[in-house]
Amino acid sequence: MSQTLLEQSLGQLACDIPGATRIFHTFKLDFCCGGHKSLREAALGKDLDPTLIAQALHSLQDTGETQLDWRNQPSPVLITHLLTRYHARHREQLPELIRLARRVEQVHGARSSCPNGLADLLTDIQQELEGHMLKEEQVLFPMLQQGIGLQAAPPIQVLRFEHDQHGQALEELLALTNNITPPADACNTWRALYRGLLEFRDDLMQHIHLENNVLFVNALNPRH
Incomplete structure (x- = not known):
């Protein structure tokens, strides 16, 4: 097996x-x-x-654990899930993570373990992700909801490339934060920041997974 x-x-x-x-x-x-x-x-x-x-x-x-198999769900159902569970959530997560990162850098910037540059990296991620999600919301998702997935190949190619860029940004985030592991004597703000980063990382990877491996695949390989 x-x-x-x-x-x-x-x-x-x-x-x-x-x-x-x-x-x-x-x-x-x-x-x-x-x-x-x-x-x-x-x-x-x-x-x-x-x-x-x-x-x-x-x-x-x-x-014997079970989970909803999104491959068997109609695209509009998956799109609604992506919008409410991930697009809306990222827009909530990032401003607070940036605020916490700025505080940690201001207070602890002199320490070698401080993730200096994290707030700027998160700001870049926020801008890139916002532009990316708007493309999905205004271009790709309406096409898929109308059932014209095969015509969506060009935007899907662009969005896959942008997903790869998000993945590279996550790698930078991990490198900057010792794999999102706070030092033993980290203050509560630092710990709250890293807890939020772990959740954001998990959410973004699941978000990209559902789009790359389910939504895009189903769009380009319609079942008759």
């Missing part, structure tokens, strides 16, 4: 197995932008033992 899991793509496994994304987060495997890679390829690329990860996924399958 583990052997077949090794050859499946991270994106497919994230759709197939409830809880798989938690394991991918643990091993820092990119299932959203890198969702096309097989588990074997992705693990070896990070010097990880692919069999170990496959066994962890296999044990999840045995629990």
Whole structure:
């Protein structure tokens, strides 16, 4: 069983197995932008033992946990979920994260462990993400809701490229924050900032995963 899991793509496994994304987060495997890679390829690329990860996924399958399979939902239903669960949420998250980051940098900027430059990075992410979400809301989502997914190939190509850029920004965020791990003596503001960053990172990866590996795939491969 583990052997077949090794050859499946991270994106497919994230759709197939409830809880798989938690394991991918643990091993820092990119299932959203890198969702096309097989588990074997992705693990070896990070010097990880692919069999170990496959066994962890296999044990999840045995629990019988269930989740909504978005691949079987009509595009308008998934789009509504994306808008309410992710687009609206990111617009709430980022202003507060930027505010907290500025405070931490102002108070603790002299410390080597301080994530100096984080507020500016989050501001860039906010601007890039806002422009990206507006393209989806004003161009792509209306096309898909009208059922003309095959004509959406050009905007989907642009949006996939922008997703890759978001993924690179997340890598920068992880590098700047010691994998979003606060120092042992971090103040409450610093800890609150990193808790928020973890939630934002998880939300953004799940958001990109649902678009790259479900919404875009379904749009370009309509089932008759």
